[in-house]
Amino acid sequence: SQQGEEDPQALSIQEGENATMNCSYKTSINNLQWYRQNSGRGLVHLILIRSNEREKHSGRLRVTLDTSKKSSSLLITASRAADTASYFCATALGGGADGLTFGKGTHLIIQP
Amino acid sequence: EAGVAQSPRYKIIEKRQSVAFWCNPISGHATLYWYQQILGQGPKLLIQFQNNGVVDDSQLPKDRFSAERLKGVDSTLKIQPAKLEDSAVYLCASSPTYQYGYTFGSGTRLTVV
Numbered sequence: 001s002q003q004g005e006e007d008p009q010a011l012s013i014q015e016g017e018n019a020t021m022n023c024s025y026k027t028s029i030n031n032l033q034w035y036r037q038n039s040g041r042g043l044v045h046l047i048l049i050r051s052n053e054r055e056k057h058s059g060r061l062r063v064t065l066d067t068s069k070k071s072s073s074l075l076i077t078a079s080r081a082a083d084t085a086s087y088f089c090a091t092a093l094g095g096g097a098d099g100l101t102f103g104k105g106t107h108l109i110i111q112p
Numbered sequence: 113e114a115g116v117a118q119s120p121r122y123k124i125i126e127k128r129q130s131v132a133f134w135c136n137p138i139s140g141h142a143t144l145y146w147y148q149q150i151l152g153q154g155p156k157l158l159i160q161f162q163n164n165g166v167v168d169d170s171q172l173p174k175d176r177f178s179a180e181r182l183k184g185v186d187s188t189l190k191i192q193p194a195k196l197e198d199s200a201v202y203l204c205a206s207s208p209t210y211q212y213g214y215t216f217g218s219g220t221r222l223t224v225v
Binding site: 004030031033035040041042043044045047048088090098099100101102103104105 | 116145147152153154155156157160167168203205209211212213214215216217218219221
């Protein structure tokens with residue numbers, strides 16, 4: 001079963017604009033991670049935010065986590081054509097069986 | 113550092129045939145995962161290894177799928193016999209622990225005809 005659900009399913013913006021994607025999940029987590037997947041390729045880890053953190057930055061990426069609402073958002077600022085990809089949130093419950101559970105993803109298209 | 117290596121990159125087989133995928137994780141990563149990604153969906157965990165022991169295989173269709181990780185390094189995932197619905201990308205990933213992000217391989221795209 002899929003723990004996280006991204007919203008929107010697809011997003012198209014102009015180059016230079018900011019892109020915001022949201023993720024909701026159902027159960028308590030140890031951490032939440034965001035991944036990018038370019039067409040036909042493997043997933044690339046972008047950022048990990050732990051359950052006791054509220055915000056994290058990495059370059060043009062900003063991730064927030066609201067554990068009371070069981071939601072997270074990924075903001076990409078000053079988007080570039082190379083940011084066109086699918087973005088997935090994934091949750092880790094922690095403990096022994098700690099395989100990540102992925103959502104269905106948001107497909108982001110950056111128009112030049 | 114070298115990434116996660118997977119082979120083959122592509123595979124086309126007929127239904128009821130068998131197929132095997134190979135994964136070599138990042139050196140020193142104790143945890144290895146196999147995921148199945150059907151077109152248009154997010155990856156779904158099939159099996160998790162910690163060193164050479166299975167931690168979670170609750171979503172592995174054990175009547176046709178099997179996996180092993182000998183000596184706690186390389187891993188193979190096998191499907192026998194394959195069904196049409198097994199057409200997907202099979203991704204291998206490794207990580208030091210769940211406290212860190214995963215490193216994924218490029219995947220094996222399987223088409224069952």
